[in-house]
Amino acid sequence: MAKLPEAVPNLPSNMRAWQVTTPGPIDGPHAPLAFVTKPVPQPQPGETLVRVLACGVCHTDLHVSEGDLPVHHAHVTPGHEIVGEVVANGAQTSRFKLGERIGIPWLRWTCGVCRYCRSGRENLCPHSLYTGWDHDGGYAEYVTVPEGFAYRIPERFASVTAAPLLCAGIIGYRAFERANVPAGGRLGLYGFGGSAHITAQIAIDQGIEVHIFTRGQDAQAFGLKLGAASAQGAYDPSPVKLDSAIMFAPVGDMVPNELANLDKGGTLALAGIHLSDIPSLNYQDHLFHEKNLTSVESNTRRDGEAFLTLADRLNIQPATTPVAFEHADEALRTVKRGDLQGACVLRIGED
Ligand SMILES: [Zn+2]
């Protein structure tokens, strides 16, 4: 490795990483992911190099691997729920000290000068770049991050526990904000994986009545254990009319039932980056009475900081299933099957 302004001694020049070869079904005959050896990336000016300790497995990684999202960077390494230790800083980079534990999220970079960035909506920046899609992510032993887009990880959290907070947690928090849940109100969560089970804890801790809609029996039982008021199938009627709802599953077919379950004036927030087509809606049943239908795009850094502070204070503990680094493809197949308690997290380096 070339000489860096600041680096721990004896950094290796090569590392192990997963990369997307040709996007396609993760459970099909041609595996879209390959486990390879490649050079350790060099931090550019303004970037920090991190030795990865843990990386969460997110539904979006599945979309990148299977081609639901277009290829933005050939042979990209997926992964954007990264917890790691700072091992080098590029030129003019000083925010983090060597050895500090930081988190790297989905939002890798925004331009800072467009009208969205200048009005506090950098999540809508048309020039934004994403970790594990536009740029190599955390299914690797080392990864770089622009220092302004990383977070300090609260000490309370083990690295494996902290990883799902960085996308599942932050996006769930933004969706929760977008869903406009009134104080003490009723919230429906559709799909109950990594993001929903963290959002459920945030809501229940604030006295909100949570109702869960998901196909998985284990996921339903898990939601009830966390304190949800009810759990039922994804297409079931709600036992009570809901003030707000968040859709975490990428299934457009679920939307009409979600809107029908809303009370007058209620809000449905669609949290996914990818959604299959929504069937035609009936105005009276689904939208009239001032129902609101909105989506959620990524997050701002302010969402991230606010969420991590809240997660620390409320001691939000994501349920995790640690997975060996070598089995990332297996973890993605588990995510695809969907009946999961909490989140798969790859253990990559020694903590
Ligand atoms: Zn911008």
Ligand SMILES: [Zn+2]
């Ligand atoms: Zn994600």
